[in-house]
Amino acid sequence: MDISVPLYLLAGLLVAIGLAGVVLPALPGLPLVFAGLLTAAWADDFQRVGAMPLVVLGLLTAVSFAVDFWATAVGAKRVGASPLALLGTVVGTFVGLFFGLPGLFAGPFVGAVVGELISRRTLYPAGLGHAAKVGIGTWLGIALGVALKLALAVSMLAIFAFAWWF
Template identity: 60%
Template sequence: MDSTTIYYLIAALLILVGLLGTVLPVLPGIPLMFAGMLLAAWAGSFQAIGAPALIVLAMLTLVSVAVDFWATAHGARRVGASRMAMWGAAIGTLVGLLFGLPGLLFGPFIGALAGELAHHRSLHPHRVGHATKVGAGTWVGLLLGTALKLALAFAMLGLFALAWWL
């Protein structure tokens, strides 16, 4: 197996892992995809994928990073989340990874809820209701961010394939 084939295999692996990373928050999904696409372009001596396509792919990568931060913060901010709730959502997401799909779905919500309750240090029914609202808002923000990142990931794959075959 020659070195070019190895580079293409590594590039394909980076793209696949990156695609998984768009839904698994612990992986930098779209940046990994871009790294794989850049490696594939380099392995092909930039003949199939040139500078214009790479610039657009790089811009989409930067947009995805901004979307990731914006969607989570926007969802949490809209419902008045504390900084502890946002940390709780991040920790809940990481812990949730250990429990598969149910953990990914409920981990951020439970983490944000726990963080908000810890912030207020009170189990008063009003505080619990607010914390639940914060957990749900943070979860919706994460879900929105994931949907937007998936859309960007598939747009990047389409652009890459189009540039490769044209």
């Protein structure tokens, strides 16, 4: 029996789940995309996609981790977020997973706001306004990270396709 067909199916599944994971924080998006592309190359005994394209794809996957942290930190730092606001973003993102799509959008924002309010220990209008600003800045940083990771995913697919057909 030819094992390449199940491997190609597995590769396609990994890439599809990985692409969803670029947007959904619970899934390791680009590492799954990389695993799928590596599986597809393996199914072909690395005849069409060799070591050099795979190294580049691996490096782009590593860059995705830095992009995640950098984008969130940039969004938060630009608005003066406290370390507790960043922790709140992580907790809010995790809790938001249990509330579906609305939770994925609202969770990081609410977590950042709550973290900032705890850090500042004030609910006065100025404190609440600053916390909301931190929440928005953090959320925009996450959105920037998703956009950059989508660009990386498209780049990875293009590099793989180029190596496969040329």
